[in-house]
Amino acid sequence: MQAPHSTVDPSEVAKFEAMAAEWWDPKGKFKPLHMLNPCRLDYITSQIAAEFSRDLSTPRPFQGLRLLDIGCGGGLLSEPMARLGATVIGADAAAGNIPVAQVHADQSGLDIDYRHTTAEAMAEAGEQFDIVLNMEVVEHVADPLSFLTVCRELLKPGGLHLCSTINRNPKSFAAAIVGAEYVMRWLPKGTHEWHKFITPDELFALLEQSGVTPVDRKGFVFNPITWQWSLSDRDLSVNYVTASTKPA
Numbered sequence: 001m002q003a004p005h006s007t008v009d010p011s012e013v014a015k016f017e018a019m020a021a022e023w024w025d026p027k028g029k030f031k032p033l034h035m036l037n038p039c040r041l042d043y044i045t046s047q048i049a050a051e052f053s054r055d056l057s058t059p060r061p062f063q064g065l066r067l068l069d070i071g072c073g074g075g076l077l078s079e080p081m082a083r084l085g086a087t088v089i090g091a092d093a094a095a096g097n098i099p100v101a102q103v104h105a106d107q108s109g110l111d112i113d114y115r116h117t118t119a120e121a122m123a124e125a126g127e128q129f130d131i132v133l134n135m136e137v138v139e140h141v142a143d144p145l146s147f148l149t150v151c152r153e154l155l156k157p158g159g160l161h162l163c164s165t166i167n168r169n170p171k172s173f174a175a176a177i178v179g180a181e182y183v184m185r186w187l188p189k190g191t192h193e194w195h196k197f198i199t200p201d202e203l204f205a206l207l208e209q210s211g212v213t214p215v216d217r218k219g220f221v222f223n224p225i226t227w228q229w230s231l232s233d234r235d236l237s238v239n240y241v242t243a244s245t246k247p248a
């Protein structure tokens, strides 16, 4: 069954079109994602390794796994996944992201299939994946439940859905909007909208409604003294990530 509406919120996608050239500048507008990358890769790789019984000490542990990076942006996650051996398709609703991602992958000697398309178009075409990476996207879509439902359609039975976003509370407002956009000026003002943030309990409920089984959640916690991000079992107050599986 196809979700009836487009998952694309045009005003959200326009924000990313305007920033497309900056994806791979570690000091540019995507500095927060560059800083977060080692921590979220830790989580992603360990979840995939556990789910598919892969040994991360081998050179290409994700060989044979088909992975969709939905809302791939410039490919900050697609590239490490390809390096680990996965067959990677990166899809984004913002056309300008695709050549930026493709040129960078080519320069890095990585074979990644980047497409300007939507999750629903891929589901309609019957595409299926072992893994759907849905990282920092759900707070930018038109309707989270329809988007998550399409992500579930895109998974093979037994597949793994990894989804990160931003919690909704006074602390996340202070950190993700006031701090990142107004104080640090990491992100252009208006990048994030408060009402689109989702609490972990709401996201778990939406994931369940979409037809997957949430199995894990962790916080991504920024330490302003060390300027490092780390994973937390307890602190999901601002950024967090979830893992869910599609019943076999």
Ligand SMILES: C[S@@+](CC[C@H](N)C(=O)[O-])C[C@H]1O[C@@H](n2cnc3c(N)ncnc32)[C@H](O)[C@@H]1O
Binding pocket: 007, 008, 009, 012, 013, 016, 017, 033, 070, 071, 072, 073, 074, 075, 076, 077, 091, 092, 093, 094, 097, 117, 118, 119, 134, 135, 136, 137, 140, 141, 142
């Ligand atoms: C904050 S960026 C995250 C990029 C990447 N996932 C990462 O974490 O490095 C959000 C991305 O989602 C894309 N996007 C927003 N709505 C989308 C939709 N409905 N379908 C596909 N991509 C979408 C935007 O164009 C943007 O590139």
Ligand SMILES: [Mg+2]
Binding pocket: 136, 137, 139, 140, 192
């Ligand atoms: Mg975001």
